Amino acid sequence: MTAVLAGRLNVRTRAFSVEEVPTPRPGPGEVLVKVEAAGVCLSDAHLIDGTLTPLHLPGDTVTLGHEVAGVVAEPGAGVTRWRPGQRVLLQAGEERGGVVWTRGVDYDGGWAEYAVAGESTLVELPDDLPFEQAAIIPDAVSTPWAAITATARAEPARPAGVWGAGGLGVHAVQLLRIVGAAPVVAVDPLPDARERALALGADVALSPGDPELPALVRAETGGAGLAVAFDFAGVPAAREQAVACLDRGGKLVLVGLTDQPLTIADGTAFSYFQQQVLGHYGSADEHVGQLVELVRRHRLELSRSVGGVLPLAEAQEAVDRLLRKEGNPVRLILRP
Template structure:
């Protein structure tokens, strides 16, 4: 049995839509019929060469770390699931030594008609949560959620600013509002992104040229600055508007040095810089519970749905930021 898949050939950094064999699930795995898969800026970085798989066995991989679908077939040792179950897939898995392998990076992902997943990486989703929304919870929503709740440990009433209101930052604004951060400030050079931030719950949306007003807006500076832009200038700017004990969390990828312009200022205010990457399984499960209880609405996050065969076009749209998308979704 054959299927269509979006395969990245790393030697030439080429994305090709290819017909390949449907994978066979191992004893502890499940074959999933993919119904929706997100297109992330990380996928673009992989294609362009800004990211390289560290743990991939070989030099070709099916992209897609944001995946939802229906259980199709069970491995011999799998219990607790049945064909027809609606699920999303965690964006990665750990081996026995604790090494994290990322779906669609270190092993084949969801830009395909079918995907194999270890049974312990499946998360059940409610019937009223559309697959297009469910598939983006791992990464697009769970990464900012983990950055906010685990890395930054934002508390209700904390003044927080988000730099970069794209696929991750837009959800950060929404989630900060959900947990009671105040004020929530969005910083983005694009007017449509600022308008979107306000619609999602930001109290203030600023152009980067206006960021100098943040200290006044917050009455002394930010408790937390979240960088989802991955731009060195953003980090330098954010450090200047942190309050005493403030944290800068780096969730965007710049592949550039982090510069502290004044160590005396940094030390006097007892500031700190924290790296952040991805999320843990419990963060995805928390977000599914919030969605089940109607506390989290992701309908506005789905910018467009395209056929799987149009994956290269979706990548080009994201590269150009055409329409300023939050998430483009591929539907096999």
């Protein structure tokens, strides 16, 4: 093997192409992984369109893909834990010199036939977990899980709302049920997304365009409002609407990314009711490990999250399909 396919982005020109690159080699403490599945995330699309820019990338070009699962192909020097043939997923990033680098952003990711990963960033997979489902656990599932358990500290039998029931938000609905939040309210402008949220465990699904939405949320919660509201949409109007639905002491957790300012329409009421706004980004290694264990124990099921599988050569089509919301997919998967 002298050359393999990889989806490469020039972050200076924003030119993206699937092209042949030299086969990567694992260095000391690294593992070469044969990629079996890689998720297509909206942040990948935003890297291509210029909305996002890497912070630590040493050059101009990077292989995209931070949601990756595959098989160990070759352990590097000094690696004793991993052996060829083991089924693994890759953490979405790693710490280097006290700074967190993101795979597929700051260094080469998994839109490729092979990927190199630090040995500590591999997580072993159960034999019965398909690669397509495993690949999306880092980020698509782990980000909402970390937001729910670490940032919001959502509690059993306490109301929770999810604004944006797409790639991350629909998993938040499932995960809120796991921690016992009740009721779980999903808010999304797309009828298909609302139906999917109900199918995956939301107690009620509402349109943000409904002028009665805050009243409907309070009726569903016995007049109190939400203990926690999650913004997975990154839309200022969604954030303002979510604040209007909070209970006394309620928390708004910002997960969806936007460069737009955050505004609180009634600052006096926000302070009087001792409400909070909390920022959230990504997840830690332990969150991915927890989710793999939940899947292993059949507490979490992700088959409905895979909206389609495309060959790596059609990566641009997968991005375009995601942006068009064609078929309303939770996640599209690339298969080298």
